[in-house]
Amino acid sequence: MILGQISYLDCLVFLIVLAPQLLLHVNIFELVICVLKALPFVLLQLPYQLCRERYFTSKHQKSPFVQQASLFQDLVIRIVRYAFAFIPANIGRVFFSKGVALPFLRFRLLRHGYFQAPLTWREAVLRRNFSSKAKTVGLWVTVEEGERPDLVIYYCHGGGFSMGSSYFYLEFLMAWLTLLRDAGYRNPAIFALEYTLVPDERYPTQLEQTVAGYDHVCSIVKDPSRICLAGDSAGATLQLSLLLHLSKSSSPAKQRPGFATLISPWATLVTPKNRDTPSDYLNADSLHLYGRQFAGTQANLKDPLVSPGVCKDRDWWVRASPSGGFCFMYGSEEVFGPEVRDLIALLRRRTTFHNFQSCPQVHRQTMAATKMQGRGPPKGNIELFSPTYFAACGLGGIISCGPTHTGVIFTLFCPVKCRRQVDASIYSSNFSAWRSIFVKEGLRGVFFGWAPTAVGYSFQGAGKYGFYEVFKYYYGEKLFPNANKTVVYLGASASAEFLADIALCPFEAVKVRMQTTLPPYANSLREGLGKVTAKEGLGGLYKGLYPLWGRQIPYTMVKFATFETTVNQIYKTLGKPKESYNSLQQTGVSFLGGYIAGIGCAVISHPADVMVSKLNADRQPGESGGKAMSRIYGNIGFRGLWNGLPVRIAMIGTLTAFQWLIYDSFKVSLGLPTTGGH
Secondary structure (H helix, E strand, C coil): CCCCCCCHHHHHHHHHHHHHHHHHHCCHHHHHHHHHHHHHHHHHHHHHHHHHHHHCCCHHHCCHHHHHCCHHHHHHHHHHHHHHHHCCHHHHHHHCCHHHHHHHHHHHHHHCCCCCCCCEEEEEEEEECCCCCCEEEEEEEECCCCCCCCEEEEEECCCCCCCCCHHHHHHHHHHHHHHHHHCCCCCEEEEEEECCCCCCCCCCHHHHHHHHHHHHHHHHHCCHHHEEEEEECHHHHHHHHHHHHHCCCCCHHHHCCCEEEEECCCCCCCCCCCCCCCCCCCCHHHHHHHHHHHHCCCCCCCCCCCCHHHCCCHHHHHHHCCCCCEEEEEECCCCCHHHHHHHHHHHCCCCCEEEEEEECCCCCHHHHHHHCCCCCCCCCCCCCCCHHHHHHHHHHHHHHHHHHHHCHHHHHHHHHHHHHHHCCCCCCCHHHHHHHHHHHHHHHHHCCCHHHHHHHHHHHHHHHHHHHHHHHHHHHHHHCCCCCHHHHHHHHHHHHHHHHHHHHHHHHHHHHHHHHCCCCCCCCHHHHHHHHHHHHCHHHHHCCHHHHHHHHHHHHHHHHHHHHHHHHHHHHHHCCCHHHCCHHHHHHHHHHHHHHHHHHHHHHHHHHHHHHHHHHHHCCCCCCHHHHHHHHHHHHHHHHCCCCHHHHHHHHHHHHHHHHHHHHHHHHHCCCCCCCCC
């Protein structure tokens, strides 16, 4: 299983997945300070340096990496270089954590047409260590789990000992496993060690965990010659330390693995030879800081088991070398380059090298290069208007609606909008509303109600987009093939939204109660659902259904019909058929068409949106819907139906644009055409 390269859509989804994890695991004030410090770099320094070096510098003056990197690669490396130098490790480790990496991988699989991973993975908990209370945990990645593997890659991830996880490397490991299977191995497997990060534990805990992991792999495969040690950066350091440790046993020959593949190994933790380069994103000062933190106050950086590169004893390395030798992969432009070359020069005199690689690349770029040597991702082969096609459109609706409604734009605007709709006098302005909520309720108040928003609008997105494609096809192609296209768009979107709102309504009812009542009606989605059903039965969750239909059906009719018409008009104005433009240009048209459609959506649906908020907050027990709306309208009048409209226009315009961008980008990633323009 080898997926395609990272796209801009992947980056957007990664940020959406990352945001809540940062809020959960990082002190909010520390996070805000970190973001504020990064703003000058993001807004000024990054674009200036990128443009100057890529477009206004002669080729021979550019760094070797920039000369051969794409714009995307160059942009990513510059951002990572800043992050490595200036973002604290306790924030950086969240980027690579299981909570971020695993949902992101599942999205990547779905984007490439895998509804279920073709390879399996599972966690294994091993024995505890000798010198600490930390347990040894690893991740098995297998082809046939029930059979004994004929080859095991024992992998340790990098991250300066302070960040990283096996889950962040899972896509790379599965790609490697696929290549091994293609090379003729019957049942290869990978065991990736989840060693404890610094500062939670320091040396020797990580080495003891590496030894425990190796013993576990040996107990599974039985023959150490079928084990290949592997790792990158700090993980490769641990594997070199493991080899030196095994050579000190009473029978080192019987314990030696068959091979070792080391990617950008951090051979010597602290050395003057680790110097910054114009290309690499690592910097020596940060590396030396991480190295000293790993060693702590008890370990000696001159100890070869701590820093393997300081070992210059050739006989020790001969005893430590795998029976089949080494493969080193590293970039000539990386900070570790000089120390890696010294280690290779020392080893190759007395041991076997099947291959070593020095590319004009930066730290660990060889991992991506190795991955891309395999076959590419499966091309889109989903038949148009098949059940799989409609299911894919529904999944695209979940991805486009759930995260965008739950994201910063919606969550920041929605509490203010709902409270001002219920009581226009509660805040003097939108700014004072945000400030008041933050002061009184903290960041939790600003993001209050995210759970019913995420679940409800994910269900609604699946129905809205999935059923729209179904009804558009059957109305336009099967039932009324000669009908006006705009009429088809209106009918299909109305039918789809009718069904989608049935799924949304219970969660919308809980969300509005949570956001418009002080103190909050409930503190969680589960509590809110329980309280409503206990007091009012299931009907209490649907008492706002008619106004919801009144708000959402016109909204969606305008959203889809305006979008389709706008996109058609854009391509007509451009003067070329849609197919003559590349996927990036087509999704750009989708974004523009979505923003224009969003403005119309906000205006036409706003009165009903106000009424829904009022009904959920102020409807009397036993009062009919019509009577309640009449009473509420009598209190607020026609002008009251437009409270909060500017906020809604800003929210819905941006929201709708990003929804269409994400939805059509997802379709393109599956090999499907974008919406509209036919």
